[in-house]
């Protein structure tokens with residue numbers, strides 16, 4: 001069967017990664033979580049004192065970019081690839097609300113995007129890949145055979161993210177999570193370089209009222225129509 005490239009873009013916390021992982025497993029494809037790559041660079045910037053609530057030393061981050069190596073390693077038990085920063089597994093560290101509150105600022109820096117987009121294109125060059133993010137169908141793989149654009153109301157997305165963080169044992173409140181989701185939407189859609197937008201040929205899926213199974217079945221149908 002023909003291997004294709006599946007690009008899944010959309011707003012924060014629309015469940016892109018959940019469905020992308022399921023899909024990759026089902027099809028025997030590689031899954032690439034590009035948000036994790038931007039989060040890894042953000043974590044580096046935080047650890048090196050380059051970004052805080054009142055300061056972001058963009059120049060220093062750009063200067064240090066060659067020292068930042070983001071990679072993935074497949075974890076058989078989990079069934080997906082975890083993200084590493086300079087050889088250290090940081091899968092858990094990058095999912096905090098703290099990293100979420102800075103990541104869109106880091107992702108707006110063109111040099112950061114350039115480095116990560118190049119790596120993403122290499123990771124997907126042989127097709128047979130499900131990649132999720134904000135600019136996959138518009139910039140990373142404009143020729144992807146199937147492009148999906150996921151949406152849901154900000155409130156529904158914030159509830160999902162809030163539950164995820166609470167289940168992990170993080171102490172967060174719903175209002176902060178909602179605010180973060182809305183702030184990231186704003187920065188992601190208004191930045192100059194590769195803003196989040198639906199590619200002309202993407203299929204929009206509003207999953208506000210879809211169960212995970214309904215969503216998966218709908219997407220699989222689209223995949224089968226494309227392959």
Ligand code: C5P
Pocket residue numbers: 012013034035036038039103104105107108132133134135136184188
């Ligand atoms: O997908 P996730 O929510 O983990 O992404 C974190 C952030 O990384 C997004 O809010 C966005 O600012 C940035 N991002 C991006 N381009 C991508 C993937 C993520 O700008 N392809």
